[in-house]
Amino acid sequence: MKQLIIAILIVTTLAGASGGFYGLRVVAPGSERSEKETRAEDKPAAAASLQPNSVLFDLPPIVTNLSMPQDTWIRLEASLLLDEKAVPHPEALGAEIAGDILAFLRTTTLTQIQGIAGLQNLRQDLNERVAIRSNGSVKELVIRTLVLQ
Incomplete structure (x- = not known):
């Protein structure tokens, strides 16, 4: 019962944290803009951050027990944001990264x-491991679940 409560x-x-970060916007007084202006300005910024050659590669689900307490299990589903030209075989790189993540968890x-x-x-540690394993060709590890x- 205690484990179920901790998991919940x-x-x-x-x-709550992801919803809070998504919904949080700080606007300085006097800088209110119409919704149409905001949307028009946000599109180029979003397009610039996600380049056209970027793809999401889904890793297989990683399931293991933690070191302490050993009866606690973790399941991680993640994707890699990578440049498809820089990584010719994402399956092989994904398998290596999944092994690294398993060992870390x-x-x-x-x-x-x-x-x-x-x-x-955890996100920072996993992203550092992914960057090292991929020699910088993976831009980010996206935790889905x-x-x-």
Whole structure:
């Protein structure tokens, strides 16, 4: 029962944090713009950040137990944002990265990934590992699902 409550709290925290970051906008006084102007200006910025050769490659689900407590299981579903010209065989690179992530998660404890700060640290650690393994050809690891049981 305790594990179920912890899993529900983590999922709720992740959902609340992502919704809070998505909905949070700070607008300086006097800088209000119409919705049409805002949308027109946001499109080029979004297009510039996602280049035309970028693709999402889905990794296979990674399931393992944590180091502490050992009866806690984690399931991670993630995708790689990569340049399709820089990575000719994303399947091979994806398999290597999935192995690295599996090894990393087996050394992780539950207290390290609890809360918003823990999730941010986990994302940073995984992105660093992916960058090292891919020699910088992967732009980002996108966590789609993270479940603890």
